[in-house]
Amino acid sequence: MKWWQNAVVYQIYPRSFKDSNGDGIGDIPGIISGLDYLENLGIDAIWLSPVYQSPNDDNGYDISDYQAIHPDFGTMEDMNQLIKEADSRGIKIIMDLVVNHTSDEHKWFVEAKKSKDNKYRDYYIWRDPVNDDLPNDLKSTFSGPAWEYDEKTEQYYLHLFSKKQPDLNWENEEVRQAIYDMMNFWLDKGIGGFRMDVIDLIGKKPDEKITGNGPKLHDYLQETHELTLKNKDVMTVGETWGATPETAKLYSDPERDELSMVFQFEHMQLDEQANGSKWDLKALDLIELKKVMSKWQVELENKGWNSLFWNNHDLPRIVSRFGDDENYRVESAKLFAILLHLMKGTPYIYQGEEIGMTNRSIQSIDDVDDIESINMYKERLDEGYSKEELIHAINTKGRDNARTPVQWNATEEAGFTTGKPWLPVQPNYKHINIEAALESDESIFYTYKELITLRKENPIVVWGDYELLLPEDETLFAYKRSYENKTWLVLANVSKETKELKMPENNSIERVIMSNYGRNEIDLESIELQPFEAFVLELKRG
Numbered sequence: 156m157k158w159w160q161n162a163v164v165y166q167i168y169p170r171s172f173k174d175s176n177g178d179g180i181g182d183i184p185g186i187i188s189g190l191d192y193l194e195n196l197g198i199d200a201i202w203l204s205p206v207y208q209s210p211n212d213d214n215g216y217d218i219s220d221y222q223a224i225h226p227d228f229g230t231m232e233d234m235n236q237l238i239k240e241a242d243s244r245g246i247k248i249i250m251d252l253v254v255n256h257t258s259d260e261h262k263w264f265v266e267a268k269k270s271k272d273n274k275y276r277d278y279y280i281w282r283d284p285v286n287d288d289l290p291n292d293l294k295s296t297f298s299g300p301a302w303e304y305d306e307k308t309e310q311y312y313l314h315l316f317s318k319k320q321p322d323l324n325w326e327n328e329e330v331r332q333a334i335y336d337m338m339n340f341w342l343d344k345g346i347g348g349f350r351m352d353v354i355d356l357i358g359k360k361p362d363e364k365i366t367g368n369g370p371k372l373h374d375y376l377q378e379t380h381e382l383t384l385k386n387k388d389v390m391t392v393g394e395t396w397g398a399t400p401e402t403a404k405l406y407s408d409p410e411r412d413e414l415s416m417v418f419q420f421e422h423m424q425l426d427e428q429a430n431g432s433k434w435d436l437k438a439l440d441l442i443e444l445k446k447v448m449s450k451w452q453v454e455l456e457n458k459g460w461n462s463l464f465w466n467n468h469d470l471p472r473i474v475s476r477f478g479d480d481e482n483y484r485v486e487s488a489k490l491f492a493i494l495l496h497l498m499k500g501t502p503y504i505y506q507g508e509e510i511g512m513t514n515r516s517i518q519s520i521d522d523v524d525d526i527e528s529i530n531m532y533k534e535r536l537d538e539g540y541s542k543e544e545l546i547h548a549i550n551t552k553g554r555d556n557a558r559t560p561v562q563w564n565a566t567e568e569a570g571f572t573t574g575k576p577w578l579p580v581q582p583n584y585k586h587i588n589i590e591a592a593l594e595s596d597e598s599i600f601y602t603y604k605e606l607i608t609l610r611k612e613n614p615i616v617v618w619g620d621y622e623l624l625l626p627e628d629e630t631l632f633a634y635k636r637s638y639e640n641k642t643w644l645v646l647a648n649v650s651k652e653t654k655e656l657k658m659p660e661n662n663s664i665e666r667v668i669m670s671n672y673g674r675n676e677i678d679l680e681s682i683e684l685q686p687f688e689a690f691v692l693e694l695k696r697g
Contacts, residue, residue, distance in 0.1 A: 159348075159390040159415055160460065161617045162199035163496075163607045164249065164503045168468045169206050169228055170214065171560045172506055174572035181560070181571070183229035187240050192589065196509060196600070197607035200247040200390065202350045204468055206234065207253075210260050212319040213297075213526055214558075216251075216352060217258040221337045238345050247347025249390060254334050255356045256320040263333075264321050271308050278330050279321050280313040280361060281305075293364055298530035301361075313361050315353075317526060325357045325375055338383040348390035351414070355395040367397040373405055376413040385412070392462055392501075393417045400454035407459035416460040416501060422447045423470060426477075434531055434548040439477055441649050445623060445632055452499055452621040452634075461500025465491055466508050471556040475514035479651055479687065484511050484587075486687040489602045489671035490647050493689045494632055496606035497645045499621055507561050509603040510592040514556040515581060517546065524578055528553040564590040597673070605669060609691075615641050630654055631684075640696055643668065647689035654684040665693040 173185030183206060193201070205215035208223040215225070224231050238248050257264060266275035282290035282302070290311055293301040295318075302311040303318040313322045323330055338349065354376070358369025376393075384391060391414045393406055398419040406414045425443050428435040451461055465473035474480045478487025488511035496502050517523060520532050520542075528549045535545055550556075555578065562584040563570030569584035581587070592600035610616045619638035625631050630650040636643045644662065648654045658679035667677055670690035677690060 156617075157390075157415070158199070158388065159501055161610055162390075162501055163197065163610060164200045164202050164501060165193055165196070165198040166202040166204065166467055166503055166505045168204045168506060168558060170577060171558050171571075173561065173563065174574070174576070177573040178227070179572050179574040179576045180227045182227065183224070183233040183237050187233075187237050190240055190244055190246065193246065194244040195593075195604075196504075197604055197611070198246065198504065200249050200347055201241060202249040202392075202503065203251060205251045205253060210258055210319070212258070212317050216253050217256070217260075217317065217320045218253050219258040219260040220262075222340055235344065242345065247390070249348045249350055249392075250341050250346050251352060252338065252349040252354075253352040254323060255353045256314065256316060256322045259319045259321055267321075268305060268307065271310070277327050278324055280324050280359075281308075281310045282313070282361070283310055291362070291364060293361060293366070297527050298534045313359075315356060315359075315366060322359070323357075325359075326371070331375065331378065332382075335379065335382045338379075342383065342387060342389065346389070348392075348415070351391060351393040353396070354393040354414075355397060367395075368402060373411075373413060376406070377411065380412045380414075390501075391415045396420050400451060400459075403451075404455060404459040407455075416462045418462050418464065418467075419451065421451070432531075433552050434535070434545075436548060436551055441629055441632060442627060444477075445626060448498070449621070449623040449626075449634070452623075461498070462503060463495050463498055463500040464503040464505070465495060466505035466557060467503070468505070468557050469554050470505075471552055472512055472514045473508070474511050475556070476551075477649070480511075480513040483651065483687045484513065485597075485599055486671055486685075488599045490649065490687045490689040492599070492602055492606055493645065493669065493671065493691060494647050496603075496610065497616060497636060497643070497691060498634075499617070499619065499636075502606075502610070504603065505557065509600050510562070510587060510589055511599045512559070512562060512587060513581065513583060514550065515553075515559050515579075516550050517555075520546070520549075522579075523549060523553065523555060524558070525554040528555065562588040564588050602669075602671065609668070614638060615643055619643070631656065635694075642694045642696075644692045644694055645689070646684075646692070648684035648687060651686045653686065656682050656684055658682075663695045665695045667691075668693055 170181050172181040173189050174181050175184035206224055206228040207218045208220035208225050209215045209218050224234050241248050263275045263278045266273050267279050289300055289302045295301045297317050301315050304311050314320050315322055355367045357375055358372030359366045360369050393414045395417040398417050403417050406417045426439045427433055428437050473491050474488040523529055532545050559578055560571035560576045560580050565585045568576055569580045592598040615636050615638040619636035622635045624633040632649050633646045662679045668691040672688050
């Protein structure tokens with residue numbers, strides 16, 4: 156067994172975690188100060204969003220120097236100290252690896268722009284105009300064309316994200332070697348692995364309009380493994396928006412020597428209209444969610460490994476998105492934690508999720524920080540959408556929802572900073588904060604802590620078979636896990652209504668493992684489930 160198969164990972168978005176010096180920006184010393192809290196929670200690894208040198212056009216995902224720390228976050232000495240302090244608590248640091256693109260301020264691109272025959276020119280993807288226009292109609296994820304014209308050299312360069320994030324040319328062997336050297340620099344510091352940003356795009360063939368899953372993608376990943384990861388006890392997780400179970404097995408089958416696991420987002424796209432974008436909203440269909448989650452549980456067939464998540468720095472808060480953050484915030488937050496953490500795979504907790512932090516509500520585009528939301532707003536306003544529906548979409552799905560500062564206590568600015576925070580603190584920090592959560596045995600925090608302990612102490616959670624029950628029920632999400640003569644039943648009412656349920660008699664109960672309503676006894680022959688009620692039972696054998 157690999158260490159990451161029964162591990163729980165906690166994602167830190169450094170800018171919003173904890174500020175140590177009063178400048179309003181979270182930093183590495185602030186993270187160090189929070190390690191005791193994370194050790195108490197029980198996590199095994201921290202996925203650290205980028206702390207590298209960056210002009211911050213895309214909040215650090217536009218890197219200008221992979222081997223330097225942004226002064227906002229601290230120094231390389233601080234980084235070394237974080238790795239050391241985390242290690243002393245049994246916590247590994249997973250660095251964010253952003254190698255599909257760099258910043259346009261990276262020295263490679265600064266050189267590449269100087270002339271067509273500069274030695275760094277081929278580090279990026281350049282094309283001539285076609286009929287005095289764009290090379291083709293590829294679009295940027297952040298709205299508009301994926302090509303930007305450079306006046307000096309009279310060519311276009313490719314950027315699948317911001318125009319300040321030019322795409323690297325992975326077909327160039329020198330690019331790949333420079334990336335491997337950088338990865339080994341970090342591995343030599345003792346980190347526990349990498350989260351690989353949009354890694355499914357590195358094999359792109361822009362002339363053929365192929366962006367994800369290009370023909371050489373897996374060759375590149377196998378070469379990466381051979382020259383950086385081989386014989387190292389590290390974890391890798393690739394961000395792959397277009398993954399299917401079939402391609403996930405290619406990435407994560409241990410015999411292929413590529414990645415430990417991937418992030419796939421099929422379950423996170425179910426509240427979007429068909430053929431629309433993330434901004435084209437629709438209500439979640441629980442039957443669809445169960446189908447997708449269950450597909451990923453069973454179809455990897457032990458040839459790959461699952462990641463389990465509801466939240467990250469790009470996604471809205473799950474308690475606001477699929478739960479009820481007004482009337483049943485605590486209950487629904489616990490429900491989604493139970494549903495996820497009892498599945499097979501490696502769970503990820505996004506900072507603040509473990510205390511039930513909620514989405515951010517804004518009234519005007521002037522209150523938005525995120526480049527993706529701002530670009531969408533401008534583009535769709537020109538297309539005739541109303542300001543009201545665009546603000547509603549941003550409040551529902553915008554990335555700022557996840558990026559508000561962590562709420563540590565009820566003091567000014569939620570104890571995040573003594574200065575003015577880079578993004579406003581949520582007004583509800585007075586009652587939703589870490590200090591309050593730690594003081595209440597019934598808090599969401601202790602549900603997460605209990606779930607982490609269950610995973611570590613019960614092989615059934617890590618290795619058990621998965622079986623979906625009641626697949627056509629519109630409000631109940633139920634499944635069984637089975638391993639070595641043990642069977643656990645997870646049952647959740649994903650709705651604001653009470654729900655009558657009668658289960659077959661052969662589901663007799665050995666014990667109640669956990670309940671978000673504090674039940675000690677449950678009768679499956681006839682039970683009324685409360686709104687957003689969830690529990691875990693061990694069933695009797697035979």
